[in-house]
Amino acid sequence: MPDKAIAGLFNRAGKRTGRSNGWSQSRVRSFRNTHGFAVYRNGEWAERGEVTLTEAARMLNLSSATVLRQIATGIIPAEQYCKGAPWVIKRRDIEESV
Template sequence: MALMALASDLPALWNDPAASVETRKRILRAAIKEIIVTVEIRRLQLVLHWQGGDHTRLEVLKNRSGQNRYKTDVATEQLVRELARLLPDHSIAPVLNRLGIRSARGQTWTQLRVRNFRGAHHIPVYREGERAERRELVLHEAAIRLDVSKMTVVRLIRDGLLPAKQVCPGAPYVIREDDLARPTIRQAIARGHPISADPRQKTLSLQ
């Protein structure tokens, strides 16, 4: 009786977390008599003949050349595209992992996976010096220019005195070099606001 009940509720059996790949294969072999495939230019026409005489027609679009069934969402592609203008591959991987983003296959990111992803999506590799050509600085570079600590620069940004962009949480702050010359920045530093460097303080910032 239990077996008959399962047969009447095939989706429950198929989606059971305990069902292995081999179990699902056995279900298909038991339920489907044959599959007839007609190949067309851009699609596949399938006819599934079930045990018992019923049949189902399906239409499946063919993958384009170079495509596979594993796809990463558009937001991830755009994020990697933005990060690749700021960071090399080995620095992009930990940013994606901290955000909890996974690859199309559900894997964590490594330098190699980022490199392969860029190649598949035609994203140029980060080139040393390109930020300087755009007159853009990251946190530690701005701190050196201003002769203050990185935490001081962060405080300037958070207080709205120093404009900065951040592609996503965990990505570097990007600061325009020209904005460091703002009179309000020098005035704030001269007044001792925001906080100045303290040799006893440490930062976990990787920027």
């Protein structure tokens, strides 16, 4: 995820910095640089063969809410690494469902 999106995710989850501050794009960038995490690149999801929830819904001609229900019932396999993070859906799983 881009730094700005990570900051939003941390803030919504109530996570604070080590000094009890809220997260900002620059604080995430600083943390990432200090700990050696790679920067997000546009297109890296596609390189890994993954699609977003919105892309999966478009491919299946369904609403995002319907795709979420199918994920919840196990019809569509997907992972969410932490609450509030984007769902990680493999493109091949969507293409096999079509």
